[in-house]
Amino acid sequence: ANGDRVNRPRVKSAVNEGLIERGEYDHFMLKEIHEQPESLARSILPYIDQATQTLNLGDVADTMFAKADRAVAIACGTAYYAAHTAKYWFEQKAKLAFETDIASEFRYREPVLPQTGPAMFVSQSGETADTLAALRYCRQNGTPAVAVVNVPESSIAREAAAIVPTYAGPEIGVASTKAFTAQLSVLAVLALNAAKARGHLLPGDEVMAVKSLMALPRKVTEALEAQDDIREIAKTLAPCRDVLFLGRGRYYPLALEGALKLKEVSYIHAEGYAAGELKHGPIALIEKDLPVVVIAPKDELFEKTISNVEEIRARGARVILISDAAGIKAA
Ligand code: M6R
Numbered sequence: 141a142n143g144d145r146v147n148r149p150r151v152k153s154a155v156n157e158g159l160i161e162r163g164e165y166d167h168f169m170l171k172e173i174h175e176q177p178e179s180l181a182r183s184i185l186p187y188i189d190q191a192t193q194t195l196n197l198g199d200v201a202d203t204m205f206a207k208a209d210r211a212v213a214i215a216c217g218t219a220y221y222a223a224h225t226a227k228y229w230f231e232q233k234a235k236l237a238f239e240t241d242i243a244s245e246f247r248y249r250e251p252v253l254p255q256t257g258p259a260m261f262v263s264q265s266g267e268t269a270d271t272l273a274a275l276r277y278c279r280q281n282g283t284p285a286v287a288v289v290n291v292p293e294s295s296i297a298r299e300a301a302a303i304v305p306t307y308a309g310p311e312i313g314v315a316s317t318k319a320f321t322a323q324l325s326v327l328a329v330l331a332l333n334a335a336k337a338r339g340h341l342l343p344g345d346e347v348m349a350v351k352s353l354m355a356l357p358r359k360v361t362e363a364l365e366a367q368d369d370i371r372e373i374a375k376t377l378a379p380c381r382d383v384l385f386l387g388r389g390r391y392y393p394l395a396l397e398g399a400l401k402l403k404e405v406s407y408i409h410a411e412g413y414a415a416g417e418l419k420h421g422p423i424a425l426i427e428k429d430l431p432v433v434v435i436a437p438k439d440e441l442f443e444k445t446i447s448n449v450e451e452i453r454a455r456g457a458r459v460i461l462i463s464d465a466a467g468i469k470a471a
Pocket of ligand 1: 216217218219220262263264265266267268271314315316317401404
């Protein structure tokens, strides 16, 4: 399936009037996947000073994060997984307690809000009803809202105290692709700015981080060059009934997002798990007809995740490892 989403009248008319076209691509989702180098560059460049290779977000980080006791981030679906990934960055880089919540649950819990920190709302459309309701709940309780949205004139953007836009451009495909990576890049910028405002980012580390951000569009271009190989692997998943996705640390939310995306576009049942949770139940399902997608770049957690890979292989299941060159070599 490749359902194309038209979730706003303005975008709809732009599509109908031929202002947004699929071009050479079979469907909008594929087009939007290939737009990522450009949408990432658009989402990163406004927030950095290229000449000095420093962060340049303005005063949002100082006013919202410098003295924060903690922060919460609230969103739905893919946007929630972007926020969940950012939790690792805010905690590790900015030393800020950071909770994430699904918007459709948040306001029913009577959550205890931060005393001096913001609530962040991540949304492509800026119109998701539960996310907007959660924002209103926070405002009523005096918690300032920071919106990370792709549509600057949306309700969530209008009602927030501060907006840090993503610049993914219109996303027509139902499945979020370029909006997700734009959210991740802007949340990374925010986490780094929060780290700086809180005195946890040394000048040398800031330059290194900015260089890494600037390298992202090129790295995504390189990743997209593997599309023919990826298509062949995808064909082997097509007949499967279930697929498991595993990740550890900041790749755990990515495993959840991978499972969501597979369900949404292929109607194959998929589950995402934290790799360390495998032994607490799901290992019972591992057998030769259950492919397991493992997201494990070569980092400090790699060896631990590879030990899970070995357990999975020992039970006869096929592992599809998503890693970097060093990880593929070491696996
Ligand atoms: O517009 P939003 O980002 O607020 O939408 C939230 C979710 O509905 C959305 O992320 C959804 O999960 C994705 N389109 C799935 O690919």
